[in-house]
Amino acid sequence: MVASQLEAELLSFLWAAESLSTLRHKNVVFESSSYLAGEAVLNPDNFPMFHGLIDVIREKLSRLQLWSIAYVHSGANQCAEAIARSVTRDQRYASYVGKDGPSWLLPMIHADAVRADNGY
Incomplete structure (x- = not known):
């Protein structure tokens, strides 16, 4: 069971990172309307309660040649x-x-x- 909105956002990010690395994409810009999810991936030490999940996300991201995270308004x-x-x-x-x-x-x-x- 997902315990928080941030955990749900991170699980979505994991799915995206895993899917795109499996599809062998090389250069990816991830867009998210969750500023906190991006911050958690970029600064994992600030989110110790999600350390394990963020480690898995970062491992999937390491399979990409180049990646970035951009915050976008949800309507954008x-x-x-x-x-x-x-x-x-x-x-x-x-x-x-x-x-x-x-x-x-x-x-x-x-x-x-x-x-x-x-x-x-």
Whole structure:
């Protein structure tokens, strides 16, 4: 059982790091609306209660050539929100986002890219 919001965010981060390293991605920017989760991964000594989980996350990250964490406002990444809704609504507990993602997501990916280019 997940005991806190931060633990849930870290478990999500672990899933993402593990998935992307398994897919052999090399350069990854992780975006999160949880500032604390990013801080925990970057400064694990400040979060001793999650030491074991953060160690596993950092081991998965070490498989990537280059990675960074960026904090984003929750409304700034509509794609991530749509995927999360789809996963919980449709009970898709195994990863189903591959190289290009599901076709219903493509227009949203393009819209997010335009917003990012415009500084939103």
